[in-house]
Amino acid sequence: MARRTRRLWTDEEKRSICMQTTAPGVSVAQVALRYTVNANLIFKWLRDPKYRPAPGTGSEEAGLRFLPVEIVKEALIARPMPFAENHIEIDLAGGHRMRISGGYDPEALARLIRGLSV
Structure with missing residues (x-):
């Protein structure tokens, strides 16, 4: 049986991952797959004001596009x-x-x- 290792995410990585969920047409599930992390963990981070993107800071407003x-x-x-x-x-x-x-x-x-x- 393969042993699972726990990934430790920095605050900046969490903010970046949470910001990616604000792109138009991108789901939390897609971002979770990209980083091989459970979508529920991203939802947990999104509830935390420390990582949640501020209103109006979506990727389009920041000049970022997929x-x-x-x-x-x-x-x-x-x-x-x-x-x-x-x-x-x-x-x-x-x-x-x-x-x-x-x-x-x-x-x-x-x-x-x-x-x-x-």
């Missing part, structure tokens, strides 16, 4: 990509690949990669 991401299974044979200006391709852990075309915010991209690498 972008749609599509994970596609590719053939093992590498195929050349057509050249595109401002094109970046990143191989992530687990064999996933991220492609970005057009303009992008480097800081937002760095935060996204850090979030996906967790």
Whole structure:
């Protein structure tokens, strides 16, 4: 039988996780899956004024947005990509690949990669 270890969350991590539940179209269950934590624990944090997002501080108001991401299974044979200006391709852990075309915010991209690498 696998032994469960208890994860200790910092106050800042709890606030960040609670803030993510305020994004339009995002459920507490989705955020819980993202962090492999029970949704009931997030609901408990949301009841605590220390972690609950203040009214009007939703992710849209803070300038944060979730972008749609599509994970596609590719053939093992590498195929050349057509050249595109401002094109970046990143191989992530687990064999996933991220492609970005057009303009992008480097800081937002760095935060996204850090979030996906967790």
